[in-house]
Amino acid sequence: MIDLQRDGDVFVLRFDAGENRFSPDFLGAAEGALDTVAKNDGPGALVTVGTGKFYSNGLDLDWLGANQDRFEEYLGRVHGLYARLLSLPMPTVAALNGHAFAGGGMLALAHDFAVMRTDRGYFCLPEVDLGMTFTPGMSALIQARLPKRTAHEAMITGRRYTAEQAVAAGIVQRTAEEAEVLPAAVEWAASLAGKNGGTVGKIRTDLYGPALAALTGPAFG
């Protein structure tokens, strides 16, 4: 479901569960992998990547439908995943091999940088078209990471951004062809792996203090 490998100084965390929706098992595996990564000493950086045409489609709506009484607890755990990435003591790069939708798009935003595949796949926050709104934590994350006009358009219209459009809108920083997405992300991460992890974590945690507070507070605000 989740595979953690090391390529030089770079941890590569591959999500390999179809649409990579956040099932409880997926979340548990991701949390465990980030526990391992966070213990790193010395140079290090993290790349996350999906498989096939999905980076991640976000919340596991099937599981949620069958477990509605656990919605708040579940959202708290998703928020926690974002918060862990935002406070991870090393640089992070998302390799967007495919769709990053809804909670999966927010997962991408929780990384320092992102490389997005050019020929296929969208970044999209489709909540408005699903009749859903954003939790205070998710809203804080999106607003902390996206230019104001982009956050507005993405949240109000549910626009699907191609890689080129996502660069223009300030959502991702780089694009690459399918085969080059992961290598480009790993190369970028490797170039940053020499940064002192503790310093990176402290600067990032300070920078996103309000978003982290929203993500670690009550899920429904």
Place this chain on the structure above:
Amino acid sequence: MIDLQRDGDVFVLRFDAGENRFSPDFLGAAEGALDTVAKNDGPGALVTVGTGKFYSNGLDLDWLGANQDRFEEYLGRVHGLYARLLSLPMPTVAALNGHAFAGGGMLALAHDFAVMRTDRGYFCLPEVDLGMTFTPGMSALIQARLPKRTAHEAMITGRRYTAEQAVAAGIVQRTAEEAEVLPAAVEWAASLAGKNGGTVGKIRTDLYGPALAALTGPAFG
């Protein structure tokens, strides 16, 4: 003074009072029209547009000069107009047929998107050259809607932006020739009219919570 018509799913609210300054009568008519619009059920979107060379020049300084004791009450009503647009339960597009100055520029910013006329007309916050400052509500609206560097330049220098400059600065999203401004805005609004109004309103209200709080609080902070 104000004319509300419906073009398919799109409400078109035309301001037709010369410079379209916010006289008490103008505000009353706008409030009434937005009351009608807000009651819409089913698909819907709003376009506002002015007439001739003015979208709106903002505060009615003549009326204010004769009613200085009502300044705070008056500003509260102007703030309320912005707040109603920010929380309107449907997508909104401003068709900037001409000048959008001062409070009229802020009115444009209270819409989801704006289309601006290319050959004539400026977006301008001239307060600095009038010896005026911005109320906390106005400042919050401007800062919530404009890129930081643009808010700074617009507020500190009173720069007049042409349509092309306004796109580059992130003030408006699209430009059109005079005859195409309203059709382009209506077409854009129609493309968004299928969004669930309640969801759009909730997402936008959450997104601009701090600005809405400033706009609905005491006018002088």
Place this chain on the structure above:
Amino acid sequence: MIDLQRDGDVFVLRFDAGENRFSPDFLGAAEGALDTVAKNDGPGALVTVGTGKFYSNGLDLDWLGANQDRFEEYLGRVHGLYARLLSLPMPTVAALNGHAFAGGGMLALAHDFAVMRTDRGYFCLPEVDLGMTFTPGMSALIQARLPKRTAHEAMITGRRYTAEQAVAAGIVQRTAEEAEVLPAAVEWAASLAGKNGGTVGKIRTDLYGPALAALTGPAFG
């Protein structure tokens, strides 16, 4: 060490102390010059500029190493310099003749606008590579002045931006060849010198209220 001259309506404050690090003497001279400038009546604008290949390299780490017990007091004084520029009752333009690093880069950000030399010199926040973090005041200043994605990249990676890269990233607004940096800044400042200083100061102080509060509060938060 610091030379204050007047060129028409424009005050030109030249830093002439090598790397222009903020020694206590440098800070005292800058504070005195800004006292003089702030007393201006009538048209006025401020340009600051360094000498040779340095605009300013920021904190005086040598002095700090010898006076570690005065770190908080010292930082408070540096914060105060930024706060004075942010609240100065006239337009301000930084002429970046050379490197603007760390606290020197933040000094540039405390101006309304900046012109940067094209062939040599970087804007850089190298704190992450020095194992340093940002004080709440510095972080608030950077976040208030830079686009979100730029603040992130600059603070997390310590990237060195050339003039062209700094324009693209929204750090500075204009570039010029070495000999033209100061004249361009003076010309720009002169074009803004007619603004009412009190109004400019009030608008800017309102606009950066939270950053000013962070800069004038306890240095370590």
